[in-house]
Amino acid sequence: MDFEPVIGLEVHAQLATHSKIFCRCSTEFGKEPNHNTCPVCLGLPGALPVINRRAVEFAVMLGLATNCEIRLDSQFARKNYFYPDLPKSYQISQFDRPLCEHGWVDIEVKGETKRIGITRIHMEEDAGKLIHEGEDPNASYVDLNRAGIPLVEIVSEPDIRTSEEAKAYMEKIHSIVTYLEICNGDMEKGNLRCDANVSIRPNDKAPFGTRTETKNLNSFRHVQACIDYEIGRQIDVTLDGGKIIQQTRLWDANKKQSKAMRDKEDSHDYRYFPCPDLPVVDIDQNLIISLREKLPELPDDKKARFQEDYSLGHYDASVLVVSKEMANYFEETVKNGATAKTASNWITGDLSRFLNETKTSITESKVTPERLTGLIKLIEDGTISGKIAKSVFETMFETGKEALEIVENQGLKQVSDETQLREICDEIVRASPSQVQEYKAGKQKVFGFFVGQAMKQTKGQANPQVINQILKELLS
Ligand SMILES: [Zn+2]
Numbered sequence: 001m002d003f004e005p006v007i008g009l010e011v012h013a014q015l016a017t018h019s020k021i022f023c024r025c026s027t028e029f030g031k032e033p034n035h036n037t038c039p040v041c042l043g044l045p046g047a048l049p050v051i052n053r054r055a056v057e058f059a060v061m062l063g064l065a066t067n068c069e070i071r072l073d074s075q076f077a078r079k080n081y082f083y084p085d086l087p088k089s090y091q092i093s094q095f096d097r098p099l100c101e102h103g104w105v106d107i108e109v110k111g112e113t114k115r116i117g118i119t120r121i122h123m124e125e126d127a128g129k130l131i132h133e134g135e136d137p138n139a140s141y142v143d144l145n146r147a148g149i150p151l152v153e154i155v156s157e158p159d160i161r162t163s164e165e166a167k168a169y170m171e172k173i174h175s176i177v178t179y180l181e182i183c184n185g186d187m188e189k190g191n192l193r194c195d196a197n198v199s200i201r202p203n204d205k206a207p208f209g210t211r212t213e214t215k216n217l218n219s220f221r222h223v224q225a226c227i228d229y230e231i232g233r234q235i236d237v238t239l240d241g242g243k244i245i246q247q248t249r250l251w252d253a254n255k256k257q258s259k260a261m262r263d264k265e266d267s268h269d270y271r272y273f274p275c276p277d278l279p280v281v282d283i284d285q286n287l288i289i290s291l292r293e294k295l296p297e298l299p300d301d302k303k304a305r306f307q308e309d310y311s312l313g314h315y316d317a318s319v320l321v322v323s324k325e326m327a328n329y330f331e332e333t334v335k336n337g338a339t340a341k342t343a344s345n346w347i348t349g350d351l352s353r354f355l356n357e358t359k360t361s362i363t364e365s366k367v368t369p370e371r372l373t374g375l376i377k378l379i380e381d382g383t384i385s386g387k388i389a390k391s392v393f394e395t396m397f398e399t400g401k402e403a404l405e406i407v408e409n410q411g412l413k414q415v416s417d418e419t420q421l422r423e424i425c426d427e428i429v430r431a432s433p434s435q436v437q438e439y440k441a442g443k444q445k446v447f448g449f450f451v452g453q454a455m456k457q458t459k460g461q462a463n464p465q466v467i468n469q470i471l472k473e474l475l476s
Pocket residue numbers: 020023024025036037038039040041042148
């Protein structure tokens with residue numbers, strides 16, 4: 001029996017404002033516990049919230065970038081629940097009048113574009129944090145530095161059908177918020193995290209099944225793994241004749257499985273009502289117009305432009321635009337005089353690999369766009385072979401030296417001198433009579449043997465084109 005998974009994601013993004021959403025406390029990460037607090041975010045009686053204008057502007061920009069309608073009179077509401085990291089016993093969020101609605105983004109999976117609807121984007125405050133590893137092993141500690149950091153919650157339509165699509169969607173949201181520079185996007189710090197709603201149904205015409213929600217997934221990998229796990233679990237339960245229970249689940253990244261945390265609440269359980277402390281968020285059309293004008297070039301537009309301006313393939317362009325920094329790096333390299341396709345190959349290939357392995361960001365790379373261009377030019381003018389270039393690149397990445405300096409110091413220049421190479425080739429041919437015979441008898445593959453020998457004798461520094469040409473002559 002086949003099942004169709006139905007998936008919707010709720011992505012929380014912390015807005016990169018300097019101060020919190022309803023008070024002037026700093027949002028700086030890593031401060032002493034409860035350092036960034038005041039009566040408002042401590043939830044002291046009588047303290048009144050004041051909305052942060054910048055946070056609203058950031059949220060509107062996100063709405064515009066995801067093709068949403070912007071509500072001109074959105075409203076904050078109290079979401080009532082008790083938890084020790086929420087001192088007011090309610091979270092200020094939005095309910096029936098969210099800031100943005102009815103948007104969409106396009107994702108790409110296996111070369112196919114798919115549109116995922118965005119139901120709504122609303123603003124809310126983040127909660128504090130419980131710390132369970134403190135001086136007293138039996139105590140839990142509360143840190144309210146995070147309480148009141150502005151969040152947007154981006155709720156997708158249940159348009160996602162596979163864990164791969166979910167990952168692509170999450171990556172797309174990450175790209176958009178970081179392009180807009182409204183969120184730092186550091187998932188390890190919880191800047192961007194998501195809850196995954198998953199259900200299954202027997203076929204694509206059947207009504208939606210009962211869904212579960214897995215909370216707080218803070219990496220693309222976890223999103224994908226958790227959804228695969230949940231689909232499998234629901235299929236097993238169903239095939240065993242059991243029923244799926246509407247519940248909230250928690251992902252354990254080490255065990256790669258989730259466990260039930262509590263039965264899931266419905267929205268009426270929270271007794272939402274308009275927050276009497278805050279006025280309606282009155283948004284002016286002129287503000288929307290000016291924010292729209294300020295939107296940067298977004299990933300999809302950049303991708304189209306890269307394909308057009310640099311004649312890049314669809315795949316290359318897609319990889320390059322995932323991060324704004326990588327896209328900028330690429331354009332810098334080309335501006336310095338590197339061929340677009342070669343630059344793209346180096347950036348998406350060796351450079352990305354080294355960055356990943358050393359957990360370095362591209363802006364911190366010792367190989368700057370200028371230096372990469374230097375290396376590419378040395379390959380293109382025949383000074384070094386592509387093979388040598390790989391090892392030069394490695395040294396560049398470690399030391400930050402110029403390609404030319406490394407090539408000169410280590411004597412890596414490509415040997416293109418015909419007389420010199422002809423002598424070497426002559427000798428190889430003379431020393432390998434049986435291979436010569438095989439080749440002349442029609443075994444084309446043996447040609448590779450001769451090239452290999454020549455490369456070996458020149459420590460990989462022979463110009464392969466010249467070698468090929470000489471060997472063909474000698475063996476004809
Ligand atoms: Zn505060």
